[in-house]
Amino acid sequence: MTTSKTAAPARLLSQVAGERQTGALVVGGHPGGAVYVLEGRVIYAESPAAPGVGELLTASGRLAGRTWQNALDLGTSTARVGRLLVEHGHLTQGELELCVLGATYDAAYFALSPANAPVEFLGGATHWLGPVVHIDPAAVAREVRRRTKLLDEIFPDPRVDTAIVTPVPRPPRERITLTAPQWELLVHADGQRTPADLAQLLGRAGYPTIQELRRLAALGLLELPEVRPPDVPEFVRLPRARGTAVDVRRPQIRAEDSPTVPVIAGVRPAAPGRPPAPAPAPGPVPIEETGANGTVYRPPRLARRKPGAKLPKEVAGEAPPAAPGTDEVLLKRIRTALRALR
Amino acid sequence: MAIPGAVGASIVDYTTGFPVATTGAAPNSDHEAAAAGTADVVQAANSRSLFVSALPHDLLEDLIITTAGGYHLLRLVQTEFDSRLVLYVWLDRTRGNLAVARRRMQTLVNGLVFH
Numbered sequence: 001m002t003t004s005k006t007a008a009p010a011r012l013l014s015q016v017a018g019e020r021q022t023g024a025l026v027v028g029g030h031p032g033g034a035v036y037v038l039e040g041r042v043i044y045a046e047s048p049a050a051p052g053v054g055e056l057l058t059a060s061g062r063l064a065g066r067t068w069q070n071a072l073d074l075g076t077s078t079a080r081v082g083r084l085l086v087e088h089g090h091l092t093q094g095e096l097e098l099c100v101l102g103a104t105y106d107a108a109y110f111a112l113s114p115a116n117a118p119v120e121f122l123g124g125a126t127h128w129l130g131p132v133v134h135i136d137p138a139a140v141a142r143e144v145r146r147r148t149k150l151l152d153e154i155f156p157d158p159r160v161d162t163a164i165v166t167p168v169p170r171p172p173r174e175r176i177t178l179t180a181p182q183w184e185l186l187v188h189a190d191g192q193r194t195p196a197d198l199a200q201l202l203g204r205a206g207y208p209t210i211q212e213l214r215r216l217a218a219l220g221l222l223e224l225p226e227v228r229p230p231d232v233p234e235f236v237r238l239p240r241a242r243g244t245a246v247d248v249r250r251p252q253i254r255a256e257d258s259p260t261v262p263v264i265a266g267v268r269p270a271a272p273g274r275p276p277a278p279a280p281a282p283g284p285v286p287i288e289e290t291g292a293n294g295t296v297y298r299p300p301r302l303a304r305r306k307p308g309a310k311l312p313k314e315v316a317g318e319a320p321p322a323a324p325g326t327d328e329v330l331l332k333r334i335r336t337a338l339r340a341l342r
Numbered sequence: 343m344a345i346p347g348a349v350g351a352s353i354v355d356y357t358t359g360f361p362v363a364t365t366g367a368a369p370n371s372d373h374e375a376a377a378a379g380t381a382d383v384v385q386a387a388n389s390r391s392l393f394v395s396a397l398p399h400d401l402l403e404d405l406i407i408t409t410a411g412g413y414h415l416l417r418l419v420q421t422e423f424d425s426r427l428v429l430y431v432w433l434d435r436t437r438g439n440l441a442v443a444r445r446r447m448q449t450l451v452n453g454l455v456f457h
Contacts, residue, residue: 098454
């Protein structure tokens, strides 16, 4: 019943639909998603990049979070969450259908647009929402292709769809006109949120969000993630690459440096509950604390200081990326430029 | 069809120009092209004209395009959640009545959402 392979999700969908199967087509990768078919017809789709029916209804204030949760509690096991909402008078059939239809096409875009992704078909699986709409899979596939084309006509750069949304600090022209959805996106882009985060936060469908972002990118209002030629990768990539690299190495370094640390670190998780633990703690506490805090932020800093002591000149130049400010990058760029002048 | 003189109708997602549902005829017998055109017109009215934003919350309600042979009516479907749909009705100019059609469309849109 289960097929797992790397393939074009849309092709597998048409295959299972042709065989009038029932189940879930689960698409891996980024962002991935799942398309649910009932006897060969698409009944729902979901993706992390597209708010689902629940998010759309609660984020807009149409349903109270509690109402939605109740329907989930009651109807999930029997796959009739959608029907319950209508039966209990929280939603009209029309609203439910329009909402499910919109959410399905929206998520289907993210699940089915990759040309290649790990795909798995879970035969017999159904969605807890229950069958609300029944869509021809060929229509879904056609629409996915059309939406892909539409995006490329606006601004042919798919990086916009997944990268963290960063508005340019200074617009490239004197006067700019924004639509209301574009304003919403820019106001909520805090330098951390991806398009998917913004869609979830605002209760807006995922595809129109990406559409607006591509329009903003076309206007030059978004900073695009840098793709650097291999000879100058340092300025932008260093801070990130270092962070992850050091995180991975750190446990190894510690194990070599002092065997006591891993031993205590191993004891620690159990320690807070035990009375005798505080006694052995005092000696190595500072190390321990850096270890505990460092799981997120500190280890990279510590690890940078060590090589910094050995190679003062070079690392003094490189150390600033620890606090990744643009100033350091700028300084370095200016230095390189000056050197080139000589 | 509940609207006298209606030749065809569709519900269109105006962000993508996708015909969610169609019935009857479409201009040039092409519902998809009609839907794409519908979406363009709504987008233009919504984002590129000054009529819509004269007052706060003065939102676009409907658009009427008149040709020698017909009326093309576009009415936005207002839902509380994010849906971005527009109802499009193509009306025969001699058999149709614009006022009746507008009222019927309003009822139809409400019925779509509230029933």
